[in-house]
Amino acid sequence: MSLLERTDLSRRAYLRTAVAVGGAGALSACLERSGDDEIPRGTDDQRTLPGRQHAWNGVLERDDHGNVRPPEHHVLLALSLRGEPTTEDRETVESSLRTLERAFEWGASGLVFTVGYSHAYFERLGEPPAGVDLPAPTALTEREDPEVDEFDALVHLASDHASAVLAAEEALFGEVETLNGISVEVDLSSVFEREGALRRTGFVGPGLPAAETDLPAVPDAVPEDAPFFMGFRSGFRESQASEDRVTITEGPFAGGTTQHVSSMTLQLDVWFEQDSHAQRVAKLFSPEHADEGLVGEVGERLGDSSGLTSERIEATANDARRRGVVGHAQKAARAREDGQPLLLRRDFNTVDGDVPGLHFLSLQRTVEEFGRVREAMNGTDLAGSGVGTVLNNGILQYLFVDRRGNYLVPPRKHRALPPSAPTTE
Amino acid sequence: MTRNDDSNATRERKPRQYRTNRRGFLSRAGAAAGLVAVTGCLAEDDGTDAVPAFPRVEDPPEAVYVPTHREAMRVLEPLEAGEYTLASMLSYPHPFWLVDGTETVPVEPDSDLGVHMMFTVWDEATGTVIPLDSGAEIRLERDGEPVGTPRLPWTMISQEMGVHFGDNVPLESFGTYTVEVSLPPLGVERTGALAGRFTDGGRATFEFDYDEAFVEEVVGGVEYLDEAVWGRSGALEPMDHAGHGDSQHHGDDHHHDDGHNHHGDTGGHAHAHVPFSALPASGDYPGTHLLTADGAYPQSGDATFVLTVLEAGSRFADERYLLVSPRTPYNRVPLADMALDVRLERDGTTVQRGPLEQTLDDEFGLHYGRALEDVEPGDELTLTVETPPQVARHQGYETAFLRMEPIELRVPELG
Known part of the structure; x- marks a missing residue:
């Protein structure tokens, strides 16, 4: 690895740490260090955005073998409703999400995200989601005893820019006035509470795992170029289901998907x-x-x-x-x-x-x-x-x-606090 | 056990980086037979070694052999974990060998600081030691904070300890550590008094002090054998039978099987509560035993195989039942997580062929079995070891039970 690559890696590891820490301080530290001032803006025109929230592959880069390259930085936000969702709340959520889309281009060089809803959310509504089996999470092996996600919604933010995921998170909760030059008028804070202790973060990329060897539980032997901690590439095209294969095809949530998140x-x-x-x-x-x-x-x-x-x-x-x-x-x-x-x-x-x-x-x-x-x-x-x-x-x-945790990631049109059986306008 | 009252004061203190003192065994490895203890050598002015020397045997035989030393360990009080009972044993980090197919992969401790943590897990009601991988999990804490990440220790065999779960656990500093052990439900086929048992897991927590006194105890307690016996065919006696001056079997009584049963024979010894995972002596198995032409129990890869055909209507099957019990020579430690296949031929035609099922029985311990629909005297039986026991090894077992040739026997008159 050249000195230049090492310097770049140390910069990326620093940004990784900023994402893990989160908050306004981390965002400003990140903006100073990253050189991220040129993040492409997004769009106001919903028709140009895919109908599936999980339609990321079309905008993510591919390597020479056609494997999708995942965004480098990730944040999972755990959200709990403050009360029963109202029509006004739905509008608030939709506007808040549209702010992200206006501020950042849909893609790893801007931002991609999904919003998913849990079994607990639909229990609150009194009806399970129509046409979708969304069980409460449970242990799946005899030797595990996991905590289960019981909050209402999970937002997955992903970008190659640490500052984009951090700023988007801040904007969603009204902690910044502008987002990539776009004015933030509405945010989620009147609808959702952030479960700060359950905020999860992470990263993917060659060299990033090996940059963490200062942690006692990360041995020096993690290979220098490995994109994942286990030391090997992953996510081969042939081993991945297509977006079509994971998309719900029938019922009001057609165009959505289900999401399982296990943290280990x-x-x-x-x-x-x-x-x-x-x-x-x-x-x-x-x-x-x-x-x-x-x-x-x-x-x-x-x-x-x-x-x-x-x-x-x-x-x-x-x-x-x-x-x-x-x-x-x-x-x-x-x-x-x-x-x-x-x-x-x-x-x-x-x-x-x-x-x-x-x-x-x-x-x-x-x-x-x-x-x-x-x-x-x-x-x-x-x-x-x-x-x-x-x-x-x-x-x-x-x-x-x-x-x-198990989630239903509805199609984009139903992403804002969907009822159990949404009708399509 | 005593708690270290000074644990807060020593919280941030790291122990010195002790150097291994190799003079201990080199100066003492004389020609005289018997054990040589080096306890006296360790009390140097500059403190105690964190780990003792680990001399190796040059070019050991592909068989069970007498290692260079007998390990010392601190045995903690047994604990209940659901239906399981377990005892932990702590020693210094030391080399061991993983098994990858028919090869071994040596594991060297990555730090002198820490412990080799071992557990023997058993059923108190029947005295049966759990001899196979069951997914035991350990988590360490210190002052309420996790230490490292969780571990699933290896299933291991050692001459002194028999089957146990163990791993080197690095520790950064002296202090009092809390260990939580989780044992999942038992995945193996169970018979006899074990049928229907261990369907739930169990959990136990204990504390230990990692301090200078511990290090002195376990490092100082190592007993080096006379170099003249290193690598000879033979094995150390199990821990509970450790005598003074005669604690190894010698090669001349190789594969003796004298009917002496280690089960329940632990009273009055230092570690009285911890059973040793010995299988019953060969003579204690019912049925018609399949022996070699010389009338001996067959061997493969230096393991002894008790093969017996039980009569129809036994506890195990309506038909006749082939029970195969592979064990270490000398100490009768069960060899778990093998894949065995049996073929019966009559007049050159295969009449039955298939895998044996690993089974845990309270009376016959771990064995591999299969119902035999059609077996007659004179049939040729071939037992193939598709995979040797995938259990990690302490010194003296790492060259045995790897390249295991098929066993061919003729079925005698059946009782």
Whole structure:
């Protein structure tokens, strides 16, 4: 890595910290350091924006292999309603969100965001969302005991500019008068309370995880170029569901999607200091990936695909028996339908609480589909046949789920405090 | 255990970076047989070593061998965690080996500061030690603040401790630590008195002092064996049987199996409450035993295999049942998380073939089993080890139970 790259990395790590801290002080620190004064403005014309809140792929950059490059900075805002939603509240929410769209171009160079609503929100309304199964979050493995998200709404803000996510957050709560030069007239503070303790932040990008090695739980062995804490690339085009595949097709929420957010702590000391690189590859991808050297140091040998052929997916049980280890990706891919993945992952690294972790955010047509993938990933059926309940059974040994939440992300037209069965004007 | 009353005062203090003192064993590794303790060497003016020396055996055999030393550890009081009972044992961070297929991956402690934390988990009602990965989880705190991130310790085998869960846990400084251990429901097939048990998890919390006294105790307590016996076929006696001056088996009685049962034989010893995970002696298994042509229990990868065909209508199956119990030689430690496949042939034709199921039974412990629909005397039985035991190893076990050839036996007259 050149000196210039190092300087740039230290600047990006600084911005990452600013996003984690949040607030006006962090925003101004960020504006001073980032050189973000040229963030493209957005639009007033709703017709130019996609009808799906989760339509991000069309505006995000792609790498040489066609993989979508996720935005670098992320914030998840937990919101609780101050009272029963009124028509006026709906207008307030819609106007506040439109302010973000006017201020920033829709994209990673501006801002992308979604607003999702929880089971608790619809319980408050007295009716579940029409045509959508939105269960209350629960534990999904026998060994986890997660806190569950019981607040009403979750806003996911994402941008390559730290200042954009921070400023958008400030604007949503009336802490700034202008946003990227646009006057902030309306904000959410009369409708929602921020659950500050549940504010979550994170980042994705080559080099960013390795910039966190000053934290005691982040070992020096995190590879310099890895975009994720586990040390490898992720989000391969072939392993991701398309936006169409995760979009609700029927009912008043057609055009929306469901969102699962699990927040987990990662055990990186054992992963990097005890397991070998070959073991990490075998446990993350498949033993054949390790034996044949398909992955490279951080996944650079993989192009647009994690290399999960149908043979390698079908070999999972056999690999457990014959090889004594199975890969996480291989195991989870058993839940694919007609070879197509069910989940669109938009997860990101975090050091919230000063420990390394992952906010695993995924979109899927139904929450039940998430459960199916998670069950395949649990690999309970493989335990005792060459692999343990946890040990050598993918990466279960390194993940500790702290929180889970399920949300309905309505189509844009219903994003502001939707009733249980919205009618389409 | 005592609490460190001075813990607040020492909160920010880091212990000195102790240097490993290698003189201890080098000067004492003489020719005389028996144990050599180096306790006296550790009381140097400059303090105690944080970890002892870890001499290795050069080019050890692909078999269970006598290691270079006997570990010392502090054994804490047993705790209840739901239906489970567990005891923690703390030692100094030390090397161990992970298993990756048929290879091992050595793990060196990344810091001299910290502990090697171990747990033996058992069922008090039946005395059965839980011998396989069940997803035990540990979280450490100090002064109410988390220390590091949670861990799922490895399932390990050691000659002295048998099966346990363990890992090196780095600690940044001396102090009093709180450990929460979570044990999930048991995932393995259970039979006998264990059927229907351990369907809920359990949780227990304990404290320990990581201080100079602890370090002196565990480092000073290491006993180095005479270099002349290092690497010989043999094993240390289990911890509860640690005698003075005769605490290893020697190669000449390799694979002895004298019917002596370690279960329930722990009274009166220092660590009386912690059972050792020994399987019953081979002679204690019912049914028709399958032996080699020399009348011995078959071996593969230096493991001893008890194979017995139980009569139809046993507790395990309506048909006859093949019970396979692989264990370490000498100490009869069960070998968990293997994949075993059996094939029965008659006159050159396969009559049955398939995987065995890992099963935990209160009477026969961990074994692998399968109902046999059609078995006759004279059948050729081939037991294939598809995957050797995927359990981590302490010194003396890391070269054994890896490359395991199939076992071929002829079915005798069935009882």
